[in-house]
Amino acid sequence: MSIKSLKQPELRAISQEQLVTEVKGIYASLVMVESKCIEVDNAQNAETDPANKLINHEQWQALIALHCTLLHEHHDFFLASQHPSASPALRRLAAKYAMPARMWRHGIHSFLELLRHRLPGSLEHMLTFIYLAYSMMALLYETVPAFEETWIECLGDLSRYRMAIEEVNLRDREIWTGISRDWYSKASDKSPTTGRLYHHLAILSRANAVQQLYYYAKSLCVAIPFDSARDSIMTLFDPVLGPDSSRHSRLHHIDLAFVQTYGVMFSGKSQDKLGYYMENFLKRLDDHIQVSGYQWREPGYYIAIANCCAIIGWGNEKNPVYRAIKAKGSVSDESRDQTMTGTEGAEPDLQLVTALRLANKIHDVVFRRQKDLNVVPYLHATLAFVYHLVSLPETMVHFAPEFPWRLVSYQLNLVLRDYSAFERFESNQFPRPKNEEVPRPLPEDFAMRGLLWVEKYFPSDWFSEDKIIDDEKYFESASLFDERITRALHLGYRIATVGEGRWLQYDATTHRFDVNQQYKLESEREPQDEGA
Incomplete structure (x- = not known):
C-alpha cells in the first residue's frame, strides 16, 4: 500500500506595504471602539441618579462585548505591528502611541472600576470580564514578548481584582492572592527598581505585618519610588496606633510592638508612646x-x-x-x-x-x-x-x-x-x-x-x-x-x-x-x- 505525501500549503510572505495597510486599518477600527468605550464608561460613572444607575443583564453583556472587542482590536494591532517581517518603524508604533497603557486603561481598568462600584449586583459580570481579560493578557504574554513587563503587571492587577471580590470562598481568595503575588514578584524581577511593584506586594502581605512593612519601606527606597505608598502604609500603622490597639490587633505581641514603633517614627503620631513601644x-x-x-x-x-x-x-x-x-x-x-x-x-x-x-x-x-x-x-x-x-x-x-x-x-x-x-x-x-x-x-x-x-x-x-x-x-x-x-x-x-x-x-x-x-x-x- 503506497502512501501519498501531502503538499504543504503555500505560504506567501506579506509585503511591507501590505503590513502597513493592515496596521492602519486595525488602528482606525481600534480608535473607533476605544472612543465608544470611553464614552460609555464616562457616562455610567457620571450617573448620579440611583434609578438610572441600574444596569440589566443584557446591558452588562453588551458592555462586556464592547470592551472585549477593544481587547481583540488591540491584540490584532500588536500581532500586526510586531510581525517578524515588520520594519523597525512599524514595531515602534505600539510604544509611540502608548498602546499597552491605552489597552489597560480604556479596555480593562475603567470598566473594572465601573463594575466594582456596582457590586454586589455586578459580581457575576465582573467575574466573567476578569476571566476574559486575564485570558487575553495571558495570550499577549505568550505572543507579544516586546511588552512582557507590562503584561506581567496587568496579570498581577487582574489577579488582585479577582482576589479582592472573593468574600465567600477563602480558599479561592488565597489562591488568587498567591497568583497575584507570583505575577508581581516576576514583574519586580524584571524591574527591580520600580517601587510601585513592591507597593502591590505590600498590599498582598497583610497576613505578615513585618513583611508588609518591609515591602512598603522598599517601595520608597528604590530608584523609582512610589510616593503613594506614604499614604498606603498608614493602613498598617493607623489601626495599631489608636486606643486599645493591643486588645483588638490580630498581630503577635512582638510584631505589634515592632509595627507600633515604626508607625510612630514614620507618622510622627503618638510620640509620647515611642519609648514604651520600643522597649x-x-x-x-x-x-x-x-x-x-x-x-x-x-x-x-x-x-x-x-x-x-x-x-x-x-x-x-x-x-x-x-x-x-x-x-x-x-x-x-x-x-x-x-x-x-x-x-x-x-x-x-x-x-x-x-x-x-x-x-x-x-x-x-x-x-x-x-x-x-x-x-x-x-x-x-x-x-x-x-x-x-x-x-x-x-x-x-x-x-x-x-x-x-x-x-x-x-x-x-x-x-x-x-x-x-x-x-x-x-x-x-x-x-x-x-x-x-x-x-x-x-x-x-x-x-x-x-x-x-x-x-x-x-x-x-x-x-x-x-x-x-x-x-x-x-x-x-x-x-x-x-x-x-x-x-x-x-x-x-x-x-x-x-x-x-x-x-x-x-x-x-x-x-x-x-x-x-x-x-x-x-x-x-x-x-x-x-x-x-
Missing part, C-alpha cells in the same frame, strides 16, 4: 529569636532592611544620609570630604536620630547572640548597608559613633572559627561560589535587590537566572548558608579596607577582626554565648 519590642526580641530558631532568618533580614530604610528617612529628601546616597557618583571625594567637615557640628533631624537609636538597640540584641547562625542573614543585610556608607564619609558622621562595631567584630570572628578558605573573602572582588556556572543568590539578595545602596554590591549578572521560581528563592541548602558566611566576612573585610580601619579593622596575618581603639569602650558588656 516593648526590644525586651521580647531575644526570646523571640531563640524560640523561632531558623524561622527567624527571613524576618531577620526584613527587619534589617526596614532599619536601613528608616535611617535614610524612607526616601525623604531632607534626610542627610538619603541625600548623600542619591548624590554618590555625582560629586568628587574631595567634595564629600568638605561636606563631612561642614556637617560634623550639625544636629541631625529627629527622625534620623530616632531611626539610628532603634537600629542600634536592635543590633545590640541581635549581635549579642553568639553561636546563633540564624542571625547571620540579619548581619549580612546590615553589613551591605554599612559597606555602602563607608564610602560616604558625610554619612558616617551620623552613623558611625553609636554603631556597635565591637559586637559586629565578635560576630565575624565567631564565624571565622571554623573557616579556612580565607582567600575567598580577602579580596576586593565579590566572592562568587566555586564551580557554579549559574549564580545562586541568597534569599536576602532577592530582598535587597533594587535598593539604592546595593547597586554596586552585586555583580551585573548576579540575578541573570530568570528560571528560579519564588519558592526556590527562599530554599536554603547547607552550601548556601556557607556562602552567606563568606559574604558576611567579605563585607566585613571590605568595610575594614575601604574605611582604612577607622571603624572596623582586619588583620590578614591572624585572620581576626577588631575595631578602632575609640570604639573599645571599657563599659561595653561582653556578649554571652547562646545556643544555636
Whole structure:
C-alpha cells in the first residue's frame, strides 16, 4: 500500500506595504471602539441618579462585548505591528502611541472600576470580564514578548481584582492572592527598581505585618519610588496606633510592638508612646529569636532592611544620609570630604536620630547572640548597608559613633572559627561560589535587590537566572548558608579596607577582626554565648 505525501500549503510572505495597510486599518477600527468605550464608561460613572444607575443583564453583556472587542482590536494591532517581517518603524508604533497603557486603561481598568462600584449586583459580570481579560493578557504574554513587563503587571492587577471580590470562598481568595503575588514578584524581577511593584506586594502581605512593612519601606527606597505608598502604609500603622490597639490587633505581641514603633517614627503620631513601644519590642526580641530558631532568618533580614530604610528617612529628601546616597557618583571625594567637615557640628533631624537609636538597640540584641547562625542573614543585610556608607564619609558622621562595631567584630570572628578558605573573602572582588556556572543568590539578595545602596554590591549578572521560581528563592541548602558566611566576612573585610580601619579593622596575618581603639569602650558588656 503506497502512501501519498501531502503538499504543504503555500505560504506567501506579506509585503511591507501590505503590513502597513493592515496596521492602519486595525488602528482606525481600534480608535473607533476605544472612543465608544470611553464614552460609555464616562457616562455610567457620571450617573448620579440611583434609578438610572441600574444596569440589566443584557446591558452588562453588551458592555462586556464592547470592551472585549477593544481587547481583540488591540491584540490584532500588536500581532500586526510586531510581525517578524515588520520594519523597525512599524514595531515602534505600539510604544509611540502608548498602546499597552491605552489597552489597560480604556479596555480593562475603567470598566473594572465601573463594575466594582456596582457590586454586589455586578459580581457575576465582573467575574466573567476578569476571566476574559486575564485570558487575553495571558495570550499577549505568550505572543507579544516586546511588552512582557507590562503584561506581567496587568496579570498581577487582574489577579488582585479577582482576589479582592472573593468574600465567600477563602480558599479561592488565597489562591488568587498567591497568583497575584507570583505575577508581581516576576514583574519586580524584571524591574527591580520600580517601587510601585513592591507597593502591590505590600498590599498582598497583610497576613505578615513585618513583611508588609518591609515591602512598603522598599517601595520608597528604590530608584523609582512610589510616593503613594506614604499614604498606603498608614493602613498598617493607623489601626495599631489608636486606643486599645493591643486588645483588638490580630498581630503577635512582638510584631505589634515592632509595627507600633515604626508607625510612630514614620507618622510622627503618638510620640509620647515611642519609648514604651520600643522597649516593648526590644525586651521580647531575644526570646523571640531563640524560640523561632531558623524561622527567624527571613524576618531577620526584613527587619534589617526596614532599619536601613528608616535611617535614610524612607526616601525623604531632607534626610542627610538619603541625600548623600542619591548624590554618590555625582560629586568628587574631595567634595564629600568638605561636606563631612561642614556637617560634623550639625544636629541631625529627629527622625534620623530616632531611626539610628532603634537600629542600634536592635543590633545590640541581635549581635549579642553568639553561636546563633540564624542571625547571620540579619548581619549580612546590615553589613551591605554599612559597606555602602563607608564610602560616604558625610554619612558616617551620623552613623558611625553609636554603631556597635565591637559586637559586629565578635560576630565575624565567631564565624571565622571554623573557616579556612580565607582567600575567598580577602579580596576586593565579590566572592562568587566555586564551580557554579549559574549564580545562586541568597534569599536576602532577592530582598535587597533594587535598593539604592546595593547597586554596586552585586555583580551585573548576579540575578541573570530568570528560571528560579519564588519558592526556590527562599530554599536554603547547607552550601548556601556557607556562602552567606563568606559574604558576611567579605563585607566585613571590605568595610575594614575601604574605611582604612577607622571603624572596623582586619588583620590578614591572624585572620581576626577588631575595631578602632575609640570604639573599645571599657563599659561595653561582653556578649554571652547562646545556643544555636
